[in-house]
Amino acid sequence: MVKVQKAASRYWLMKTEPHTFSYDDLHARPGHITPWDGVRNYQVRNMLRDQVKLGDLVFIYHSSCPEPGIVGIGRVVREGYPDLSALDKKSPYYDEKAAKKGLSPWICVDVQARGRFAQTIALKDLRQEAPLSDMELLRRGSRLSVQPVQPEAWRHILSLGDLKAEA
DNA sequence: GCCAACGTTGGC
DNA sequence: GCCAACGTTGGC
Numbered sequence: 001m002v003k004v005q006k007a008a009s010r011y012w013l014m015k016t017e018p019h020t021f022s023y024d025d026l027h028a029r030p031g032h033i034t035p036w037d038g039v040r041n042y043q044v045r046n047m048l049r050d051q052v053k054l055g056d057l058v059f060i061y062h063s064s065c066p067e068p069g070i071v072g073i074g075r076v077v078r079e080g081y082p083d084l085s086a087l088d089k090k091s092p093y094y095d096e097k098a099a100k101k102g103l104s105p106w107i108c109v110d111v112q113a114r115g116r117f118a119q120t121i122a123l124k125d126l127r128q129e130a131p132l133s134d135m136e137l138l139r140r141g142s143r144l145s146v147q148p149v150q151p152e153a154w155r156h157i158l159s160l161g162d163l164k165a166e167a
Numbered sequence: 168g169c170c171a172a173c174g175t176t177g178g179c
Numbered sequence: 180g181c182c183a184a185c186g187t188t189g190g191c
Contacts, residue, residue: 015177041186064177123178141184143176 011149012052013059013070013137014111023060023072023116027166032113036146037083038093039106044146048107049080052146058111059149059157061137062120069122070157078110118162131156 014036016022026034039045058074083106086095098104126132136147149157 017177043186068178141176143185145176 010051010053010056011058011151011154012056012076013061013147013149014074015061015063015145017064018062018071019065022062023113026060026074026111027072027113027116029113032166033077033110035083035108036111037085037106037108039083039108039145040086040093040095041145044144045105045107047146047148048109051148052076052080052109054079057114057154059154060111060113067120067122069120069124069126070117070161071120072116073114073163074111075114076109077112080107080109082106083108113166115163115165118164121157121161125160126157129156129160 018025021034026032036048039048054076056076058076059070060072060074061070062068082104083093084104085091085093085108086098086104086106087102088094089099093106095104095106098106123137126135127138132138132153135149135153136142136144
């Protein structure tokens with residue numbers, strides 16, 4: 001009998017600009033689900049395609065706002081599939097080069113809101129946490145809009161917040 | 168394939 | 180609005 005070992009769930013952090021799409025906007029969607037589309041960076045595209053799996057958990061992070069930080073948790077409810085917003089002329093994520101080929105090279109996943117923290121876990125507070133010193137998010141010049149989170153970091157951050165489960 | 172110019176991200 | 184970091188583009 002061959003033992004098939006299920007890969008451990010992974011943890012991620014996904015950034016969004018709340019003035020465009022906030023955690024609460026996600027929660028307001030039917031089923032609390034939205035396609036996480038508009039990623040236009042190859043490194044991130046490859047992660048969405050190859051590494052982000054059904055059931056993985058995600059910190060939802062607000063950037064470019066008065067208090068940047070982690071606001072809630074989501075779950076991957078659909079694995080990577082073509083991001084067709086690249087072909088949609090009316091989309092803010094329209095990609096002319098892709099549209100000319102009629103084929104989107106970009107990938108999205110579906111994310112479902114799972115819980116909100118009572119207070120934002122602010123970036124400035126995360127920076128004070130020694131156990132998080134290796135986090136991608138805290139690296140100088142870190143710009144990846146989707147990034148892996150180590151299980152220890154995930155647990156540590158959970159211990160910093162007051163999570164209200166929602167879904 | 169090098170690399171300068173340019174564009175974008177995102178905290179501050 | 181500034182600017183550091185980094186990705187992309189395009190001339191050569």
